[in-house]
Amino acid sequence: MQALVKIKKGEGFIEVRDVPEPECSPNEVLIKVKAAGICGTDLHIWHDKMIYWPPVIMGHEFSGEIVKTGKSVAGWKKGDRVVAEPHTRACGVCYLCRSGNIHLCPHKRAIGWGIDGAFADYVKMPFHLLHRIPENVSYEEAALSEPLAIAVNCVILNSGVKAADTVVVEGAGAIGLLAGMTARAAGAKEVIITGVTQDEKLRLKKAKELGFKTVNVEKEDLNKLVLDLTEGRGADVVIEAAGVEASVNTAIQIAKRLGKIAIIGITGEEKINVSWNEAVFKALDIKFCFSSNFDSWERALFFMSKRKVQTSALITHIASIREWKKLFTELEEGKGIKGLFTF
Numbered sequence: 001m002q003a004l005v006k007i008k009k010g011e012g013f014i015e016v017r018d019v020p021e022p023e024c025s026p027n028e029v030l031i032k033v034k035a036a037g038i039c040g041t042d043l044h045i046w047h048d049k050m051i052y053w054p055p056v057i058m059g060h061e062f063s064g065e066i067v068k069t070g071k072s073v074a075g076w077k078k079g080d081r082v083v084a085e086p087h088t089r090a091c092g093v094c095y096l097c098r099s100g101n102i103h104l105c106p107h108k109r110a111i112g113w114g115i116d117g118a119f120a121d122y123v124k125m126p127f128h129l130l131h132r133i134p135e136n137v138s139y140e141e142a143a144l145s146e147p148l149a150i151a152v153n154c155v156i157l158n159s160g161v162k163a164a165d166t167v168v169v170e171g172a173g174a175i176g177l178l179a180g181m182t183a184r185a186a187g188a189k190e191v192i193i194t195g196v197t198q199d200e201k202l203r204l205k206k207a208k209e210l211g212f213k214t215v216n217v218e219k220e221d222l223n224k225l226v227l228d229l230t231e232g233r234g235a236d237v238v239i240e241a242a243g244v245e246a247s248v249n250t251a252i253q254i255a256k257r258l259g260k261i262a263i264i265g266i267t268g269e270e271k272i273n274v275s276w277n278e279a280v281f282k283a284l285d286i287k288f289c290f291s292s293n294f295d296s297w298e299r300a301l302f303f304m305s306k307r308k309v310q311t312s313a314l315i316t317h318i319a320s321i322r323e324w325k326k327l328f329t330e331l332e333e334g335k336g337i338k339g340l341f342t343f
């Protein structure tokens with residue numbers, strides 16, 4: 001089969017290769033990949049900016065159809081339409097795994113960087129990580145289950161957005177827009193999405209089309225807008241999905257006293273400067289939301305099936321893996337929101 005492979009460590013070294021089809025062990029299913037999303041992580045692997053184990057087939061966000069089941073697989077059959085949590089190789093015995101937090105297991109090696117992933121005709125997955133795609137959700141839409149589950153984990157399970165909250169989402173990339181839609185699905189009164197000048201053409205425009213208030217923080221006064229909308233109190237919840245020092249500090253500034261901040265963005269810096277005193281004296285509740293769990297996947301699929309979150313609105317590119325370089329480059333330059341490979 002054809003697969004997009006990071007062949008060795010270093011900048012670049014990505015190739016479409018002919019590789020053998022994966023073979024299932026007894027507790028695994030073989031999945032014909034239908035659509036697979038490109039994530040910031042894939043661009044980091046391209047540029048050698050994160051940990052990975054080459055040679056490895058890339059891709060961790062996907063949807064597909066089961067074509068084969070291992071002997072011990074129960075509850076799943078050939079023809080089932082599925083998505084899967086990428087938490088492969090979680091050990092199952094550490095305190096995190098045993099307390100239901102396999103996504104944080106230190107032994108986890110997820111598909112797409114730790115073991116072979118989904119930028120290929122076929123991928124194998126342990127059956128305990130599968131979720132069923134609702135009938136009215138397409139493979140393309142379902143390919144965004146993983147980033148939506150991350151948004152749900154952050155917005156609903158970690159920051160606990162409540163009905164009638166005023167929510168600010170910093171960052172207008174795919175995760176920011178999914179977080180905005182999730183906050184709205186959770187009943188937020190007002191959702192403001194922020195971006196910078198480079199986001200105006202596409203990402204902030206999309207946010208507007210989706211019905212959000214938008215702010216270009218390089219040109220407009222976000223703090224004033226938030227104070228105006230909240231009778232001077234500040235935002236109930238701020239979701240930091242930009243991953244830059246400045247926006248972490250903006251979150252502290254615009255959150256109300258006793259407000260909540262949920263961090264999804266990754267700055268990539270070892271240390272950043274934070275307005276510590278302001279956060280202390282406002283008694284802020286700051287949550288770090290890394291990855292996604294079972295509960296967030298189930299809720300993400302529910303939101304898709306009820307059309308509360310429209311993942312299709314974010315798909316700007318669909319291509320074959322042979323066109324990977326063009327697609328990765330365009331996404332990196334901010335000329336897309338979510339790119340998919342289809343098979």
Ligand SMILES: [Zn+2]
Pocket residue numbers: 039040041060061146147
């Ligand atoms: Zn991802």
Ligand SMILES: [Zn+2]
Pocket residue numbers: 090091092093094095096097098102105106107
């Ligand atoms: Zn573990």
